[in-house]
Structure formats: structure tokens, C-alpha cells
Amino acid sequence: xIDLKLLEKKPENGTSYYDEYKQGLLNRGASLETLExxxxxxxxxxxxxxxxxxxxxxxxxxxAEVGQLKREGKDASSVLTHVEQLKHQVKELEAIAADVDxxxxxxxxxxxxxxxxxxxxxxSEKENKVVSAVGEPPKFSFKxxxxxxxxxxxxxxxxxxxxxxTGARFSFLKGAAAxxxxxxIQLMMDVHSRDHGYTEMIPPFIVNSKSLIGTxxxxxxxxxxxxxxxxxxxxxxxxxxPVTNYYxxxxxxxxxxxxxxxxxxxxxxxxxxxxGKDTKGLIRQHQFxxxxxxxxCHPTKSSEVHEQLTSHAxxxxxxxxxxxxxxxxxxxxxGFGAAKTYDLEVWLPGQNAYREISSCSNFEDFxxxxxxxxxxxxxxxxxxxxHTLNGSGLAVGRTLVALLENGQxxxxxxxxxxxxxxxxxxxxxIR
RNA sequence: GGAAAGCUGGUAGAGCGGUUGAAUACACCAGUCUUGAAAACUGGCAGCCCUUCGCGGGGCUCGAGGGUUCGAAUCCCUCGCUUUCCGCCA
Numbered sequence: 001x002i003d004l005k006l007l008e009k010k011p012e013n014g015t016s017y018y019d020e021y022k023q024g025l026l027n028r029g030a031s032l033e034t035l036e037x038x039x040x041x042x043x044x045x046x047x048x049x050x051x052x053x054x055x056x057x058x059x060x061x062x063x064a065e066v067g068q069l070k071r072e073g074k075d076a077s078s079v080l081t082h083v084e085q086l087k088h089q090v091k092e093l094e095a096i097a098a099d100v101d102x103x104x105x106x107x108x109x110x111x112x113x114x115x116x117x118x119x120x121x122x123x124s125e126k127e128n129k130v131v132s133a134v135g136e137p138p139k140f141s142f143k144x145x146x147x148x149x150x151x152x153x154x155x156x157x158x159x160x161x162x163x164x165x166t167g168a169r170f171s172f173l174k175g176a177a178a179x180x181x182x183x184x185i186q187l188m189m190d191v192h193s194r195d196h197g198y199t200e201m202i203p204p205f206i207v208n209s210k211s212l213i214g215t216x217x218x219x220x221x222x223x224x225x226x227x228x229x230x231x232x233x234x235x236x237x238x239x240x241x242p243v244t245n246y247y248x249x250x251x252x253x254x255x256x257x258x259x260x261x262x263x264x265x266x267x268x269x270x271x272x273x274x275x276g277k278d279t280k281g282l283i284r285q286h287q288f289x290x291x292x293x294x295x296x297c298h299p300t301k302s303s304e305v306h307e308q309l310t311s312h313a314x315x316x317x318x319x320x321x322x323x324x325x326x327x328x329x330x331x332x333x334x335g336f337g338a339a340k341t342y343d344l345e346v347w348l349p350g351q352n353a354y355r356e357i358s359s360c361s362n363f364e365d366f367x368x369x370x371x372x373x374x375x376x377x378x379x380x381x382x383x384x385x386x387h388t389l390n391g392s393g394l395a396v397g398r399t400l401v402a403l404l405e406n407g408q409x410x411x412x413x414x415x416x417x418x419x420x421x422x423x424x425x426x427x428x429x430i431r
Numbered sequence: 432g433g434a435a436a437g438c439u440g441g442u443a444g445a446g447c448g449g450u451u452g453a454a455u456a457c458a459c460c461a462g463u464c465u466u467g468a469a470a471a472c473u474g475g476c477a478g479c480c481c482u483u484c485g486c487g488g489g490g491c492u493c494g495a496g497g498g499u500u501c502g503a504a505u506c507c508c509u510c511g512c513u514u515u516c517c518g519c520c521a
Binding site: 054059062064067080082084086253380 | 482
């Protein structure tokens with residue numbers, strides 16, 4: 001959420017937060033309509049609030065007088081009739097003020113975060129910047145297959161039967177694929193908790209709507225998540241939701257920061273609006289596993305933490321000997337709540353392309369303001385919003401895809417990278 | 432699923448429908464004292480919002496939302512959560 005106070009702040013030396021934010025919206029390719037509506041309503045909000053509060057103050061004063069008179073055993077009836085009239089007037093004014101305020105608040109929930117100054121301005125994903133490329137795409141003496149061909153031939157992934165039990169975009173992993181998926185989760189959780197200092201977490205896989213508002217999925221992207229009918233429960237689209245909302249409505253001590261968690265969870269996405277995209281294989285499923293990295297930190301530290309967190313995700317790719325590149329997303333390609341995002345894209349020989357396997361974002365105070373997560377400065381100042389960051393470390397299903405495609409051999413078998421072998425009972429290949 | 436009890440500031444814990452945004456204790460911060468620390472003493476200590484250049488003034492918040500009342504932490508309703516008991520279950 002954007003700070004309404006900042007938006008309304010008068011320009012200083014010719015520039016204002018409002019102007020910067022407006023430019024940010026334009027850079028994202030977003031419309032200014034909602035912002036303009038907010039600004040108009042904000043003025044009305046202040047007017048109606050002041051008026052209602054002034055009348056309420058009069059009422060409170062008179063009510064106190066009634067109490068005083070009654071205690072003294074005096075007659076309060078004249079004050080009483082007066083305040084009785086006021087009561088209805090106050091009620092009306094308060095209702096109007098509340099309406100306007102609610103409208104402003106709900107509009108504030110649907111405008112995106114302001115891009116960080118270091119984010120390249122662009123109009124499509126084509127303008128994302130390659131920050132670095134690590135590892136060499138493997139050369140094959142045969143035509144590289146896609147993971148679903150490899151997996152089905154080995155009998156370790158089954159989409160058809162998942163179609164029977166459930167529907168499209170679901171799958172069974174069997175045998176070595178199931179074992180590899182499980183081993184990957186284990187490896188990622190081990191590395192992040194042991195080497196990178198994250199506290200392991202297994203969150204609830206179901207959350208309420210409040211949490212989804214907190215992290216920014218709601219109200220705007222409601223159709224992207226699965227809800228449980230007749231309840232206020234939703235399947236999590238990412239562990240980011242429960243983990244970020246872990247500190248919902250809390251004020252931490254400055255000395256508590258940073259707080260870092262690595263969380264394993266399955267993720268559920270309706271994939272509304274992605275008809276026809278990646279319809280085959282494991283790339284885009286309604287359910288997938290992910291290990292998520294999440295940090296709550298001091299506002300002055302978030303840029304630094306963002307770099308670290310991204311490097312932690314990269315570490316898994318290098319351990320697994322997977323070629324990848326690190327992209328800095330341009331303004332047009334960033335998610336709703338992000339101020340800055342790095343995507344890690346893994347090389348998929350079967351697709352002859354780099355595909356996203358991790359997305360690491362700095363949300364600054366956007367989510368913290370929504371979820372009201374603050375810290376009390378050590379110097380005794382007012383509580384401030386923390387900064388939140390998260391990134392996939394990594395998307396497990398897509399990691400399996402990458403391992404199958406990069407490790408494939410002409411005879412249909414698949415090599416297992418060294419780092420994973422001990423997790424798979426010493427297996428060096430799948431055949 | 433059924434029954435009962437509860438939900439108050441960082442924590443514990445008071446609170447007759449009328450100066451109670453809230454006693455008290457602990458924690459915390461600052462100061463005095465001390466070579467230093469502890470102890471003792473003194474003072475401070477909720478957040479959000481409106482208004483003001485500032486001092487300040489005002490509104491809201493005692494799980495959430497409604498209601499009764501001139502006035503609600505206190506009475507009523509709905510919901511949520513916690514705890515205990517019963518049932519069921521991994």
C-alpha cells in the first residue's frame with residue numbers, strides 16, 4: 001500500500017512524492033485513473049472527517065456535562081435535549097466520513113507499489129536487463145527432449161492419470177521423480193537454514209482473506225487463487241502469504257531485525273488468464289512445491305538484503321550445476337507489490353530457452369503497511385514499517401524440469417548432479 | 432460436531448454505565464547516586480487519524496463488527512480466536 005500522507009504531502013524543492021509515484025505508474029504502464037480518484041477523495045475525506053470530529057467533540061463535551069450535573073444531583077434535562085439533537089447530526093456526519101474513508105482505503109489497496117529508482121523503465125519484458133549469466137548451456141550430440149518426454153519415457157511423471165483423478169495441469173510424480181522432488185526440498189531447506197541463516201518454517205497451506213490482502217494478492221487478483229467454498233479460507237499461492245503475515249499487526253523490536261525464514265510449501269494457483277500457455281508438462285501446474293525465502297528487515301537494509309537473498313537462491317542453481325541468468329525486471333514486468341525484482345531464469349535445453357525458476361523481490365514497506373508490521377526503533381522513536389522481501393529458493397517443480405532436461409542423455413537416462421546424489425541414496429542417474 | 436469459560440497496554444493483572452486511554456506490578460527508556468554494575472530514588476513510557484509553522488487542540492481504538500444510551504472496557508446481538516471437557520479422528 002502506498003502512504004496516503006506521502007501522496008498528499010506538499011512539493012518540496014519543486015518535486016513531490018505524488019509526482020514521483022505518478023511517474024512510477026506511467027513507467028509500469030498503469031493507468032492514472034485510480035490515483036486521481038484517490039486524490040480527489042482524499043480532500044473530501046479530510047473535510048468530512050474534520051467536520052464530523054468537531055461535532056463529535058461538542059457532543060462529548062455536553063455528555064460530560066450531563067454526567068457532572070447528575071453527580072451533583074442537579075437537573076440536566078436542558079443539556080440532555082440539546083445533546084440528543086446533536087447525536088443524530090453526529091451520526092450522519094460520521095457515516096459520511098466513514099464512507100469516504102472506506103472508499104479511499106479500498107482504492108489504496110488496488111494501486112501498485114512505486115518502482116525503485118534503480119529499476120529500468122520499460123514497456124515489456126523484452127526490456128528486462130540481463131545482470132549476469134552463470135554456467136554454460138550443455139551441448140548435446142542429439143536433439144534435446146523436453147522434460148515431459150523424458151519423464152514419461154522413464155515412467156516417472158504421469159499427466160494422463162492426474163487428468164482422471166483431478167484434471168488438467170496436475171501430475172503424478174513417481175519413483176525417481178518423486179524421490180528427486182523430495183530430495184530437492186530437503187537440499188534447499190538444508191542449505192538455506194544451515195548455510196544462509198534462515199529459520200526453517202512449514203506454514204499453514206491455507207490462509208484467510210486478511211492475509212491475502214496483507215501480501216497484495218487481494219483484492220485485485222482474487223481470481224488467481226483457489227478458495228474453499230463456503231469459507232474465508234484460500235489455498236496459498238505461495239508461502240510468502242502465511243510467512244509474511246506471520247507478524248501481521250505486530251510491532252517488533254529493532255533488535256529483532258532482520259528476521260529470515262525459509263519455508264517449504266506446496267503452492268496452488270488457478271492460472272486464470274494463462275490458457276494455452278505451457279499446457280504441457282510441469283512448468284505451469286495448479287499445484288507445485290516451492291521453498292520460499294523471506295526476510296523482514298530494517299528499511300535502510302532492504303537493498304542489501306535483496307542482493308543477498310537473490311544470491312542465496314542462485315547458490316542452489318550453482319550447486320545443482322544448472323546454467324541460469326539473473327534478470328533485473330523492468331518497470332512493466334514487475335509484480336503489483338514489488339519495488340524491485342530479480343528473476344532467475346534457468347536454461348531449459350528442451351525449450352532452448354531460459355525460463356523463470358525464481359523471483360526475488362523487495363517490497364519495501366508496501367506489504368508491511370498493508371499487514372501493519374512495524375518495529376520500534378532502538379532510539380525510542382515512533383514505530384516504523386519494516387521492509388519485506390521474498391524470493392523462491394527455488395520453485396521445486398521447475399528445478400526438477402531443469403534437472404531432467406539438462407541431465408538428459410541420448411539413451412533416455414538422466415544424470416543426477418553430485419550435490420543431490422547423497423540425498424537420493426547415492427544414485428548417480430535415473431534410468 | 433456438542434458444552435463451558437475467557438479475550439483489557441510489551442507482559443501480568445484491576446476495572447460501580449459518567450474526568451478510565453484505562454489502577455497496580457513487572458519489563459523498558461532517561462536521570463540521580465556509584466570507580467563501574469546492582470539496589471534505591473526521580474521522571475518518562477500505546478497506536479492510528481484530523482488540525483496547527485510550532486506549542487497545542489480534537490477524534491478513534493480495551494478480540495472484530497453492529498446495537499442500546501445524552502454517555503459503553505462495563506449492557507445486548509453476531510462473528511473470530513484461546514482454554515477446558517465430551518464426541519470423532521491422523
